[in-house]
Amino acid sequence: MICCFSLLIVFSLFVSQCHGGCAEVDSQTEAxxxxxFLLGCISCKKREEVSAQxxxxxHFKPMGEEEFRHxxxxxxxxADVLHDDFIDRLVWHGTQHRDIQIGAVYILNVTFNDxxxxxxxxxRNLNLPLPDEHVTVEKEVELTVVAVANRELAAVISEIVMYVLIVVLQLWLIAVLVYCYKKISNEHEAWEARKxxxxxxxxxESKESCDGVQLE
Incomplete structure (x- = not known):
């Protein structure tokens, strides 16, 4: 008499950095x-085996202005901070060698002026057998500074889905337990009936044996 209970495994999602490759992920845009706040900027090389310097x-262009500031x-x-508004507020968070693919910087104490x-x-200068090749890549981030963090729609939906999944898994587990209980109960009743x-x-048979002895 065996009842198979299903094991429920809940996996936690986590973000880990992959050291074996490069993926160009867009920066967050709300501080x-x-x-x-981490200003993200990634430029992957097309050929990983080619070294580069x-x-x-x-550069920064404040809202309402036309010119970029270096x-x-x-x-x-x-690492050199070149504008007074960002002195002691910008920290390099990118690649720690000359072959840079992650060019992120971290802004300390964000203000609305940011x-x-x-x-x-x-x-980027690519080191090729032929004359070196120079590549320039530009990316832009539109940053908005708010007083209180807004919850992203994706985060809200993920939370709702998580709660729904938890409820569904609990109901399923209850159904499995009820099924197993009924199965055990039915098998026990069948065993009692056979007994x-x-x-x-x-x-x-004992009575028939006794009757045969009396007849003799």
Whole structure:
């Protein structure tokens, strides 16, 4: 008499950095005033096996203005903050060698004045057997600074789906337990019935034996 109970395994999603490759993921675009914010910028090489020397520059155009300001330059291992508004507020969070593919910078103590357009520029020299090739890649981030963080729609939907999944799994587990209980109960009743029938058959055989002895 065996009842098979299903095991429920809940997997937690997590984000891990992959060191075996490069994926160009867009930066977040909403920062909270008074907190820190990571300005993401990734430029993957088309051929990983080709080494390169790369520098990264960040420019900023405040909301309502037309001109970009040069605010940051990185040439490994040196990081230079080039504008007074960002002195002691920009920290390099990108690749820690000259072959740069991640050009992220971290803004400390974000203010509403940081709202605007940020431009990230990779200047890359590829080391090829022929004369070196120079590649320039530009990416822009439209940053909005808010007083309180807004919950993204995707996060809300994910949370709703998670709760629905938990409820469904609980109901399913209850159904499995009820099924197994009924199965055990039915098998027990069947076993009791067979036991009673066997006992009754034994009594009948014993009675027939006794009747045969009396007849003799």
């Amino acid at each position: 909270v005033a008074g907190e820190g 790369t520098t990264v520059d960040w 605010i940051f330059h990185y040439d490994h291992p040196r 709202t605007g357009t940020y431009r990230c520029t990779f200047n 009673a029938l066997k006992a009754q058959t034994g009594l009948l």
